[in-house]
Every structure is written in structure tokens, then in C-alpha cells.
Amino acid sequence: MSSFKRATKFPPRLAELEKQGGGRRTGQLDFRVGEKGGVSVYGLGRFPVTLYYEQWTRLLDATTQLRAFLEENKSAGKLKLKEK
Numbered sequence: 001m002s003s004f005k006r007a008t009k010f011p012p013r014l015a016e017l018e019k020q021g022g023g024r025r026t027g028q029l030d031f032r033v034g035e036k037g038g039v040s041v042y043g044l045g046r047f048p049v050t051l052y053y054e055q056w057t058r059l060l061d062a063t064t065q066l067r068a069f070l071e072e073n074k075s076a077g078k079l080k081l082k083e084k
Helices: 003-020 053-061 063-075
Strands: 030-033 039-042 049-051
Touching: 049 053, 053 063
Parallel strands: none
Antiparallel strands: 030 039, 039 049
């Protein structure tokens, strides 16, 4: 098959995948459990954030400390903030 025939074959398929949500960016978070038991959060950035149950509970227990840390470093100008 020539490269031209191959190249013309993909755009309809690409459009079909985009309609199905293949390239979606809704801003919503999506949670999934992996084969090894890790819980992944999709939608925060380009790659998922994956931790095990114990790690998630430790992180969630430290939310007050994490928020204070973020605010402290935000006011110090150390964090990279998304421009609006």
C-alpha cells in the first residue's frame, strides 16, 4: 500500500475516534483501579496520578498541611501557576 493510500485512510478514523471521546478534555476527573490495585486519577494533567490505597489515605489525611504549604509557596512566588 502506498503512503498516500495509507495517509488518506486515517483522517476518517481519527474523526470517528474524536467523536467517541478519544481526545476528550472535559476538565472532569476520572478514577480507575489498575490491575495491581493502584488508584489512578485522570484529568489533572497529561499523565494520570497513581497511588495505592494507603498512599491516598495518607495524602488525604494531610490535606490541611498541603493546602497551607501551597498557599505559603504561592504567596512567596515559588509555584508555577496556570495563567487565566
